[in-house]
Amino acid sequence: MVTEDRTEATANLMVGIADMAVSHDPNVVLSTYPLGACLGIAIYDPVAKVGGLLHSLLPASSIDPKRAADRPGMFLDTGLAAMICRAQDQGAKVENLRVFVAGGAQIMDEASPFNIGMRNYEVLTELLAKLNVKIYAEDVGGRTNRTMRLSLADGEVRLKFSGQARLIALCKPSTIT
Amino acid sequence: MQAIDDYITNLRHLPPAPRVVPELMRLLNQPDVESSKVVKMISFDPALTANVLRICNSAYFGSASPTSDLQEAVTRLGFQQVYQLVAAATGARMLSPAQIGYGLEQGELWKHSVAAAVAAQIIARKTGDNENIVFTAALLHDIGKIVLSQSLNGVYSKLIKETEMNQLSILEAEKKILGVNHAEVGGQLLERWKFPPNIVSAVWFHHTPKGAGAHQRLASLVYLGNMIAFFMGHGYGHVAFALRGRVEVLTTLGIEAEAIPQFMIETFEQMHLVEALFALGG
Numbered sequence: 328m329v330t331e332d333r334t335e336a337t338a339n340l341m342v343g344i345a346d347m348a349v350s351h352d353p354n355v356v357l358s359t360y361p362l363g364a365c366l367g368i369a370i371y372d373p374v375a376k377v378g379g380l381l382h383s384l385l386p387a388s389s390i391d392p393k394r395a396a397d398r399p400g401m402f403l404d405t406g407l408a409a410m411i412c413r414a415q416d417q418g419a420k421v422e423n424l425r426v427f428v429a430g431g432a433q434i435m436d437e438a439s440p441f442n443i444g445m446r447n448y449e450v451l452t453e454l455l456a457k458l459n460v461k462i463y464a465e466d467v468g469g470r471t472n473r474t475m476r477l478s479l480a481d482g483e484v485r486l487k488f489s490g491q492a493r494l495i496a497l498c499k500p501s502t503i504t
Numbered sequence: 505m506q507a508i509d510d511y512i513t514n515l516r517h518l519p520p521a522p523r524v525v526p527e528l529m530r531l532l533n534q535p536d537v538e539s540s541k542v543v544k545m546i547s548f549d550p551a552l553t554a555n556v557l558r559i560c561n562s563a564y565f566g567s568a569s570p571t572s573d574l575q576e577a578v579t580r581l582g583f584q585q586v587y588q589l590v591a592a593a594t595g596a597r598m599l600s601p602a603q604i605g606y607g608l609e610q611g612e613l614w615k616h617s618v619a620a621a622v623a624a625q626i627i628a629r630k631t632g633d634n635e636n637i638v639f640t641a642a643l644l645h646d647i648g649k650i651v652l653s654q655s656l657n658g659v660y661s662k663l664i665k666e667t668e669m670n671q672l673s674i675l676e677a678e679k680k681i682l683g684v685n686h687a688e689v690g691g692q693l694l695e696r697w698k699f700p701p702n703i704v705s706a707v708w709f710h711h712t713p714k715g716a717g718a719h720q721r722l723a724s725l726v727y728l729g730n731m732i733a734f735f736m737g738h739g740y741g742h743v744a745f746a747l748r749g750r751v752e753v754l755t756t757l758g759i760e761a762e763a764i765p766q767f768m769i770e771t772f773e774q775m776h777l778v779e780a781l782f783a784l785g786g
Contacts, residue, residue, distance in 0.1 A: 344772060
């Protein structure tokens with residue numbers, strides 16, 4: 328569910344779990360919360376000034392194709408494809424996209440089957456490799472859940488960590504080459 | 505045990521004992537329970553009565569004609585539904601305040617607890633376990649945090665350091681810093697409040713289900729419900745994911761690891777309804 332909270336200057340659009348939003352309105356800030364083992368993926372084309380935010384629960388739509396058809400944002404494969412498609416409709420170009428990734432928190436035993444966050448991240452990197460798109464900045468793993476925000480005015484992505492008060496800019500380059 | 509007792513006894517703002525929930529649990533476990541007994545028990549608590557009526561009259565239950573009669577509301581909703589509403593309304597009262605020591609904002613412990621309860625109930629439905637008992641144990645699994653939060657306030661930088669530098673889980677860090685952990689404090693608190701031994705044990709061992717002995721199965725359901733709440737993002741506060749993986753719970757419950765994503769999807773869908781019902785939002 329995407330809900331809008333509009334003030335005079337900006338409109339804050341909340342992107343719910345298993346959902347996405349795309350916009351070219353420079354007054355819009357897209358936010359999603361709470362990212363646990365889920366992944367938040369923000370895309371931004373600085374030329375067209377079009378961006379989107381996706382909050383995916385699980386890696387692959389093959390887990391439940393029927394639900395993926397109703398709610399593509401639930402899964403990374405269908406969600407990413409749908410978000411990029413919508414961004415292209417609004418003028419974005421894949422080759423211009425900056426991709427920001429946050430979330431995928433991990434419990435302590437990283438080899439265990441409870442490692443949903445790690446699997447989400449692995450699938451995302453495969454999907455992006457197929458699109459020939461690199462991650463621009465990321466903050467994944469760790470032991471905390473996150474809030475993620477994308478400002479459409481300048482493409483800045485900011486994160487808030489649960490238990491901490493302030494927002495920080497996401498500019499950490501990806502570890503993937 | 506003495507140390508745990510001291511923490512509970514010395515607490516300044518302990519909520520009043522939720523008397524209705526354990527009594528109602530016992531009542532609903534009897535065969536052929538009379539609805540008048542259930543109504544009488546709830547009616548002793550005006551806030552609970554108001555909640556049951558409000559929810560019965562909500563759009564979710566689609567009632568055509570609102571009722572102000574508790575007996576009528578109980579009949580319409582059915583015992584199971586009423587029980588869960590009472591448990592949830594009671595939990596909301598105790599678990600909603602911010603727990604500063606854990607970095608939990610207003611409503612976050614409540615939302616986490618509801619997500620764990622909903623997830624555990626979904627798993628219990630699949631495994632054929634008693635849904636009401638599982639729901640209650642999972643709803644109250646972190647009740648010990650409301651006791652320890654005050655003690656942790658001011659030392660949480662130490663808690664974070666223990667988890668990050670020494671690779672301790674939150675539970676182990678609490679024990680090292682305070683001498684007790686939130687799971688055993690929660691179990692002891694529920695014992696004081698006269699909850700049945702299975703609930704006490706499941707809460708006490710919700711991070712270490714093997715230790716629950718005869719109640720290992722219930723503790724395993726609570727453990728897994730708790731994990732799913734974390735995966736879904738309903739695990740808040742400082743280093744909330746500093747948790748140990750207990751893969752053996754899958755064997756105890758006869759569940760394949762591949763079932764976890766499906767439980768997550770169902771929990772997500774059920775949470776939508778619960779959020780609408782209890783206005784959990786945000």
